[in-house]
Amino acid sequence: MNCTGNETVCFTLNGTWRGGGPQILKGCATPEVCHLQANTTLGPEASGFHLTAKPECNYVAPTTHPGPHVPVTHTKAKVTVCFTCSDLHHCNPLPCTEDRNYCLQIAGITVLGASNSVSWRNGSCVASKDCTSDNSIFALTYGIGFGFRVNTTCCQGNCQEPPPLATLPASGTLSKFLCPTCPGGHSGPCNHFFYMQCPSGETECVQMNLVSEEGGRNLSVRGCGTRDLCQIGGLPTLPGHRLARWPVCSTTQRAVLDSECHSGAAPGPRLALPVLMVALGTVARS
Structure with missing residues (x-):
């Protein structure tokens, strides 16, 4: 008919x-x-x-x-072809089933200093309800050269694996916000005495408690995070670590960097350091 x-x-x-x-x-x-x-x-x-x-x-x-x-x-309805990766450079096609006809693509990098970084990427077939947005960025910076970034996207049809993340975004692009951080290597609770200037796009003050998969040691990190990290409820994946509990996000501890000179003198030069550590009393709370 x-x-x-x-x-x-x-x-x-x-x-x-x-x-x-x-x-x-x-x-x-x-x-x-x-x-x-x-x-x-x-x-x-x-x-x-x-x-x-x-x-x-x-x-x-x-x-x-x-x-x-x-x-x-x-x-027939278009079949989604996702991918699965054995390592950073070797990925194979993965046909999705009718009830899981979306490909969740993940590319991430963890940086622990200038010469210590780990990148990864992978894909998985998921249902439409597991693709809450077209593009999400989970990022946290908690020191100079310390942090992670995970980009997630959803795709239907013939999905290509995303390129690996080689580095974190340029640290020279800074916002006006500051958040508490933990100086140096820190295994206990963070205090509120040190602040860092947040990279552009990371507008939330975040505390995360991680557990190492190898040694089982708890690690508490505090710094600047993206809104997706706070709103969606945590990382999709972070090799070598798992969350002890959901990230704690707050704007009550956030400070705003004021470049105006209120004494009548000309404004001073803008700070160009990737991360600014200041005492709590020298900035105005937002």
């Missing part, structure tokens, strides 16, 4: 009429029919058609010259 109007899907329904045996129904429908689940009843509960399986759907490809006797061709 020729489909008309908004009925752009060819469907197959498996089920039973109330009081009858199994039956298969085929025809044209609107795309919403494809979202029905097994055990749904179409029509009145007492006399409707009870689905025993999820509908099978093929999408109609329009013909060049439609007419009453022109055959209609069908194409």
